[in-house]
Each structure stands twice: as structure tokens, then as C-alpha cells.
Amino acid sequence: MTGTLNEQAKGVYAICVTPFTDSETVDLESTRSMIDFYLEKGCSGLTLLGIMGEAPKLTAEEARLFVKTAVEATAGRVPLVVGVSSGGLASLRELALDVMALGVAGVMVAPPGHLRSDDQIYGYYESVAEALGPSIPFVLQDYPLITGVQIPVQVIARLIDAIPTCVMVKHEDWPGLNKISALRKREADHDLRRVSILVGNGGLFLPDELTRGADGAMTGFAYPEMMVDVVAAHSRGEVALAHDIFDAYLPLARYEQQPGIGLAVRKHILAQRGAITSPAMRKPRQLLNAFDLKDIAFLVDRQARYLERID
Secondary structure, three states, rough: OOOOOOOOOEEEEOOOOOOOOOOOOHHHHHHHHHHHHHOOOOOOOOEOHHHOOOOHHOOOHHHHHHHHHHHHHOOOOOEEEEEOOOOOHHHHHHHHHHHHHHOOOOOEEOOOOOOHHHEEEEEHHHHHHHHHOOOOOOOEEOOOOHHHHOOOOOHHHHHHHHHEEEEEEEEEEOHHHHHHHHHHHHHHHHOOOOOOEEOOHHHHHHHHHHHHHHOOOOOOOOOHHHHHHHHHHHHHHHHHHHHHHHHHHHHHHHOOOOOOOOHHHHHHHHHHOOOOOOOOOOOOOOOOOOHHHHHHHHHHHHHHHHHHHHH
């Protein structure tokens, strides 16, 4: 069985979609097949109810049942992290306690969009840590492109120093390579406790982020094996190979990162690959059209041919 999340976490923690049936009910059977799919591709861990997991579209009971099903399907093989971000600390705490009781390894918290000053950001996460208590480790999600909250290096460092249950930074600033370098330099200078840094943004900058000191990725992409293979090659010191693998998938990864239709693209490909039964999303949603589907088919075929050349 896995333990709680800690500062040594590394590898690829795939951000999971929430599978729905065509009638938009939560598809628990597809949840199980999706877990098996990600583990077969070599993921080190999994993250549920992230920003791309349609979490706000679930009821509290649906979210709990989805997490419970995923925990059972994972059967302790890898750690699970659950996004518990909420507008209120009471609901955040309630969900965190529920999912930790189910057996997940930790939770992830993004800042609410109204935070502006450094002190407001610090005060919010101080309150989060107090609400969660000393036994629940959490991931600080730094995703200003979505949250609208800019978290400077000095604030992240202040939080890490003050809050021992902050064990990971999910780095999704863009551009943000220098933020990773700055955090790692502080650690090297013995001016900061080392925490895990996993990166997001669909893996679009993954090889470069690994070179700057990231421990892996915590993001979604319909081909999680790309991230697994890039991280593995980079960790062996085969940096050029890591970039070659990454290059084969980059056009499709970029296409999947489009605002609006990105999740629809990901679910469509995951359904084609047999990970989930239906690509359905809950309303409100943006559907793919015939032009989109033609683009995806072309990029998937191109990717396969490119990979054959690498092999």
C-alpha cells in the first residue's frame, strides 16, 4: 500500500478525466478501465478532480463515489492525489477529510481568484493548512493562467518554510522555467526545504522543466506514455533522446492544450484508445466538429509515423 504524499514524489502523476456515459452520468466502469490504462502506461501516481477533471460539475456524493471507485481500482499500486479546491475552507476541509479517509495520499489546492497581494496568498494557504490539520499533505497548485493569481518565488518559499504539510508545488506558470531554477537554487544554498516539483500545462515544456530541476509531471495528455518515457530518458541522462520523444508528440499535445476544446480532444482520444467508453462531457461543454476530428486523425497518424523513425 502507498503512504501519504511526501517531498520525494517524482515521475508522472497523470491528471485523470472524469468519465461520463453518453447520458452524462458518472461512468464508474470506465473509471476502473481508465485507472488500468494509466497504470499500464507506467504512471507513478494519479490525480483526480483536477481542473481538467470537470470537478465543479459533480455533486459532493458523485465526487466521493468517483474517488472511492478510483481508490479501489488502484488497490494501493500508486498514490492518488485529489483536487479539493473550493471557494470556502469548510467545504475544502470536508472533501479533504472524506477522500483521505478513503485512502488517497494527499490533496491539491489552487488559490481562489480574488487573492492579489503576497500577504493575501500567504494568509490563504496558512488558513488551508490549519483547516486540513497536521496529517494531510497538500500540493500547492501554481496555475496563474487559469486562477489569475500570481504567486512569486518568495511567497512559495515562505509557504514551504512555514508549512511542513506543503510537500509539493504543481508548477504551471507560463513562462515559468526561471521559477523552477530559483526554487532549486534556494534549496542548493540551504535556504529552503526541498519539496517535490511536478509540472503541468499538458507537458508542453516538460524536457526543459526537467533540466531546470522538476521531478516529473502532474498533468494530463491522452498519451501519458510520452511523459513517462521523457521523464525516464531524462533521468538516465539521455537528454537528447528525451527531447526526441517529446518532439514526436508535441503537435498533438499542443493541439490538446487549446482553450475550450482541449478536454474534448483529450476525451475523444482516450475513448479511441479504449481507456474510457465515451468521450462525453457534462454540460456546459464545447463539442468537436468534423474539422476538429480530421485534425486529430491527421496528428495521431503523423505521431505514429514519427515514433517509428525514433524506434
